[in-house]
Amino acid sequence: MFAEQNDETTTTELLSTGNAAYPTEYYDYNFSEGYVYLCDNEDFIQFGAKFVPFFYYLVFLLSLLGNGPVLYIIFKFEKLTTVTNIFILNLVLSDLVFASCLPFWASYHSSEWIFGSTMCKLMSSIYFIGFYSSIMFLTLMTFDRYLAVVHAVIAAKRRRIVYAFISSAVVWGISFGATIKEFVLYDIREDSQRGTVCEETGYPADLMEKFKLVGYFQQIVLFFLLPLIVVLYCYTRIVITLIKTKMKEKCRAVKLIFLIVVAFFLCWTPYNVVIFLKALQILKSSTSVNCSNDLDLDYALYVTRNIAYLYFCINPVFYTFVGKKFQGHATKLFTKWTSFRDQSQSSHSGRTTDQRSPQTIYE
Structure with a gap:
């Protein structure tokens, strides 16, 4: 896959020399003569490594x-x-x-990949498993609310526990299947400058380009546009039904899921x-990539990806501050x-008094 740099590519590095914490789409590829070169964005790499x-x-x-x-509340109370x-x-x-x-990726950014080949493949896949399953469960929850509100009679017959477990199993299965590409492409290799790196490697340039395009459009179409259409349709029907029937008791549950989806x-x-x-x-750019024009997109990709990460922190807030049941359980x-803390402090204070009272008595 890789070849030595020649004099005409002094402004590029081989793909393998980039210490790119996952995913390597932060970095731009220059396809030339069947080999994959990594555009030299050293300032960009340093920018990311600090933050x-x-x-x-x-x-x-x-x-x-x-x-x-939230996990504890579900098992403890619900x-x-x-x-x-x-x-x-x-x-x-x-x-x-x-x-x-x-x-794992934080550690990788700090130095090099120290967790071995298997963990490289696993961690590269886990990111997408979490992402894909998250949006699919959001879509599934929205569709389930749609059935419960718009088709209440049918939902009463079909919304069973078995239905929920089977649907969840299907979502996880699709999520795992969609990440096979990452598990196959990612592996470790030794780099003379940065030590052990974990990245896409070992395949011809044209195949890597096709895999990359498949990954992009899979994410955009299957895991973004399609769920967006389903969510918009379901919530439009839900709102219309609520307005017509004045089902106020359903509003809080719908509001909770709606806020999660909007976030x-x-x-x-x-x-x-x-x-x-x-x-x-x-x-x-079927044959080459203009590295000078790609840096802006690299920064945009970097910033928007990190904004997306914040979702996994924001998500639980809606359970505790919007959901009435979760508010009660959290309280x-x-x-x-x-109460346990006060009792512990009181007990500790009592033990301290008992230990010190003999000394006080006999003084």
């Missing part, structure tokens, strides 16, 4: 702090007895799956727009924790 580790650790922490309590709870549980799990890969698309739309521009760039949880 990314801290940001990834922060998102990971916030995701745990946000999704952890249980998996309703279709909605099963879908919310899977949505939280998809957020945690995504967040679990961030410490997702606000966070992920800019990233998908940039992805689309990157795809057009590849289609227009109970906080009250119990406060």
